[in-house]
Structure formats: structure tokens, C-alpha cells
Amino acid sequence: MAESVLRSVAAEAATMPELGEALSAQLQRHVPHDGYILAGLDPASGIGCLIARRNCYSPAARYRLEVDGGGADPHRWDDLFAGGCPVAVKGSGFTDESRDGFLHGLMAEEGFGAELCLALVERGVPRGGLLLLRERGRQPFQETEADAAARLAGELAASVRCFVAGRLLRPPVPAAPPGVVLVGPDHRIRAATPAGRDWLRVLQRETAVGDDELDSMMLPVALAAQGRPTVTRVPTSVGWVVVDGQSVDGTGDVAVTIGLAGGATLLPAVAGWYRITARERAVVEQALLGLPVKQIARRLDLSPHTVNDYFRTIYRKTYVTSREELVSALSV
Structure with missing residues (x-):
């Protein structure tokens, strides 16, 4: 093939x-x-x-x-x-x-x-x-x-x-504030805030799963979070969504926070999907801080020309056309 x-x-x-x-x-x-x-x-x-x-x-x-x-x-x-x-x-x-x-x-x-x-x-x-x-x-x-x-x-x-x-990074669509879903020791959803329910519906719509599969959507994070805090970032039609699980001390429950992802939370996943190198990622991290090219160059011990070359490569990989567009797409 x-x-x-x-x-x-x-x-x-x-x-x-x-x-x-x-x-x-x-x-x-x-x-x-x-x-x-x-x-x-x-x-x-x-x-x-x-x-x-x-x-x-x-x-x-x-x-x-x-x-x-x-x-x-x-x-x-x-x-x-x-x-x-x-x-x-x-x-x-x-x-x-x-x-x-x-x-x-x-x-x-x-x-x-x-x-x-x-x-x-x-x-x-x-x-x-x-x-x-x-x-x-x-x-x-x-x-x-x-x-x-x-x-x-x-x-x-x-x-x-x-x-x-294979599609450009774009700013997230205004959506619900972060919500919380509580997963019990039996790995079933026990409760959720109203915003948590809204986000479950977003994820349900994106994956075309039935109402009887809501528990299974939370399983990967809930199971992993029993050993340590864990996170996954999901590309959706409203933007990147972060699903963050942490165990609740002494209860066996896992609190799963769901909301739009951006900044330092989103960048590791975007770097992996778009094959952004470690050096390119360092440039993006500085850009997210709002630093100008000359200051980024000093911090990373690079020439301004090299920093601009990195930006051009990042734009090509992510299908954006400017630094402003890149930062907007990676921000919440």
C-alpha cells in the first residue's frame, strides 16, 4: 500500500x-x-x-x-x-x-x-x-x-x-469553563460539575460514543491517575482539550479536570504531533512569554537570524503564517 x-x-x-x-x-x-x-x-x-x-x-x-x-x-x-x-x-x-x-x-x-x-x-x-x-x-x-x-x-x-x-493550529473556540468529573474506585463516573457534564458532551460528540460509553472515555486517565497525576490532550473541533486526572487522597476516587488546553500544558503534545524539535520547542516557549527575537536569541545562545529560521520552520510545520497566529493558537 x-x-x-x-x-x-x-x-x-x-x-x-x-x-x-x-x-x-x-x-x-x-x-x-x-x-x-x-x-x-x-x-x-x-x-x-x-x-x-x-x-x-x-x-x-x-x-x-x-x-x-x-x-x-x-x-x-x-x-x-x-x-x-x-x-x-x-x-x-x-x-x-x-x-x-x-x-x-x-x-x-x-x-x-x-x-x-x-x-x-x-x-x-x-x-x-x-x-x-x-x-x-x-x-x-x-x-x-x-x-x-x-x-x-x-x-x-x-x-x-x-x-x-495535517491541519493548521488555530485559536480555540469560546467554550465552557473547566469542569470536574469524579470517577469512583469502581472506575465509574460518580458525579460531575455542570461544566464537567458539558465537557463530557463535547468529548462524546467528537468520538461519536453512546451514553453507555461515558465511563470508558474517562478510563485511560482514571486508571493512570491512580499511580500519579496524569494528563492527556485531545484535539477537538473547539480546540485542544486537556483531561487531567489526580487521585483524591484516601478515597480511591479520581478527580478529572477537563477544559481548554494552552501554553505549557498544550505545547508538549503539539510538539509531539507536529514533530517540533527540542530546540524549536524552546523557541516557542520563549515566544509564549512574549519575548522579542533578540531576547530569545540571548536566552538560548543563538543568533537572531537562527531564531527567525526556527520560527519559519515552526510556521511551516504547524501551518500558521505568523508569530501572532502561533501564540494565539497555543493560548487559552
């Missing part, structure tokens, strides 16, 4: 569900499947920030996979991201059923017989994960199909990045 085809598909997709459908259609000729889950990861924190799915596990089953999977990741995504091979296949006739009893039991309950898990890594940076599903009774994924998927992993990762970075 030509790289230009996948990236063209990503550039034309207006929403994450559209991207999922388009990539799935392109993959059908190489790895036929009945359903999929496509996820994107915040490049700075590694926490999920984008999701698209069709004909996949029910919300209840996805909850069990995330929370009740025997205390371990049944898909072993960490191994796929860290290892030399980005693909793993599970299903009757391909892997040892006894090793993944929990997963295979759940697959059977949901009517699926095989999974193909693909880590989407571009130049060493995890961009997301793709889970392809085949219904029970069909032939499991074969080794040749796993090899084909592995060859496409880098291009698919680049497509997810291009979906985010």
Missing part, C-alpha cells in the same frame, strides 16, 4: 470515526476483518486521546478488559510498543488458549474468535494502537496477515499523526 494513500486518507478525514472507517477500508484488502478499535496516544504522556471503533467489544466488555483483566493487560500493549515486532495475534488455533483464558472467554461471549493487535509506532514514537477483530467461526488471522500488518504499522502510525498535524 502506497504511503501516499494512507496519508491522503488521513488528510481527508474530518473526524476520528471517519479516519477509522477510511483506514479500515484500506486495510481490508491486506488483512480482512469484521471490526476494529483504533486509538491514538498523547505523544507526551502516552495516555489515550483519540478513539474510533466499529463492530467491536461492547462497552461492558471493554470495561472488563481494562479493569478486570486479571491485573494485567491481556493485549500486552507495552510489550508490543517495546519489542521488535509490533503485532500479536490471539484466537483459537493460533495461540495457547490457556495462556489467555480471560481474554478468550470474553471474546467468545462477544462473538469474536480472533484478534490482531498492532502497535502503531513512527520513528520510535508510539502514536496509537489498532485492534482488528474477526467473528467467531471464521478462520483466525494467519501469519502472513500478521506480517502484512506489521509492514503497515509505521504507515498507519504516520496516518494517525497526519490526521492531527
Whole structure:
């Protein structure tokens, strides 16, 4: 599959569900499947920030996979991201059923017989994960199909990045003030402020999920926040949204704050998606402080000419035309 085809598909997709459908259609000729889950990861924190799915596990089953999977990741995504091979296949006739009893039991309950898990890594940076599903009774994924998927992993990762970075940065649309959602020890939403409910509806609209999937939208942050404060930044039609989770001392609850992202909170994710280098990012950080070019040059031990060269490169990568436009797009 030509790289230009996948990236063209990503550039034309207006929403994450559209991207999922388009990539799935392109993959059908190489790895036929009945359903999929496509996820994107915040490049700075590694926490999920984008999701698209069709004909996949029910919300209840996805909850069990995330929370009740025997205390371990049944898909072993960490191994796929860290290892030399980005693909793993599970299903009757391909892997040892006894090793993944929990997963295979759940697959059977949901009517699926095989999974193909693909880590989407571009130049060493995890961009997301793709889970392809085949219904029970069909032939499991074969080794040749796993090899084909592995060859496409880098291009698919680049497509997810291009979906985010293939459009210009723009100032956020006026929206609700930050809100708070309280997630209980059972990882279900217990309560929310009115603004928190507004932001849940924004995220729900962006991902086209049903009312029964609101808990699952908060799961990645809620689970990660049990060990440490964590954050993910989500590109939406109203601008970048930050989802920040922190555990509530002594209760088992996680308080999730949701609102528009900007400045130092937004920049790490934007740098990752738009492939802004560390030196370019340092220039942007100084620009966000309102410093003139000569002062930025002194602080970074660069010439003013070099600083202006960095700005021009940043404009090209982010599709903005001026420093004012760049700073406005990164501010709340």
C-alpha cells in the first residue's frame, strides 16, 4: 500500500470515526476483518486521546478488559510498543488458549474468535494502537496477515499523526469553563460539575460514543491517575482539550479536570504531533512569554537570524503564517 494513500486518507478525514472507517477500508484488502478499535496516544504522556471503533467489544466488555483483566493487560500493549515486532495475534488455533483464558472467554461471549493487535509506532514514537477483530467461526488471522500488518504499522502510525498535524493550529473556540468529573474506585463516573457534564458532551460528540460509553472515555486517565497525576490532550473541533486526572487522597476516587488546553500544558503534545524539535520547542516557549527575537536569541545562545529560521520552520510545520497566529493558537 502506497504511503501516499494512507496519508491522503488521513488528510481527508474530518473526524476520528471517519479516519477509522477510511483506514479500515484500506486495510481490508491486506488483512480482512469484521471490526476494529483504533486509538491514538498523547505523544507526551502516552495516555489515550483519540478513539474510533466499529463492530467491536461492547462497552461492558471493554470495561472488563481494562479493569478486570486479571491485573494485567491481556493485549500486552507495552510489550508490543517495546519489542521488535509490533503485532500479536490471539484466537483459537493460533495461540495457547490457556495462556489467555480471560481474554478468550470474553471474546467468545462477544462473538469474536480472533484478534490482531498492532502497535502503531513512527520513528520510535508510539502514536496509537489498532485492534482488528474477526467473528467467531471464521478462520483466525494467519501469519502472513500478521506480517502484512506489521509492514503497515509505521504507515498507519504516520496516518494517525497526519490526521492531527495535517491541519493548521488555530485559536480555540469560546467554550465552557473547566469542569470536574469524579470517577469512583469502581472506575465509574460518580458525579460531575455542570461544566464537567458539558465537557463530557463535547468529548462524546467528537468520538461519536453512546451514553453507555461515558465511563470508558474517562478510563485511560482514571486508571493512570491512580499511580500519579496524569494528563492527556485531545484535539477537538473547539480546540485542544486537556483531561487531567489526580487521585483524591484516601478515597480511591479520581478527580478529572477537563477544559481548554494552552501554553505549557498544550505545547508538549503539539510538539509531539507536529514533530517540533527540542530546540524549536524552546523557541516557542520563549515566544509564549512574549519575548522579542533578540531576547530569545540571548536566552538560548543563538543568533537572531537562527531564531527567525526556527520560527519559519515552526510556521511551516504547524501551518500558521505568523508569530501572532502561533501564540494565539497555543493560548487559552
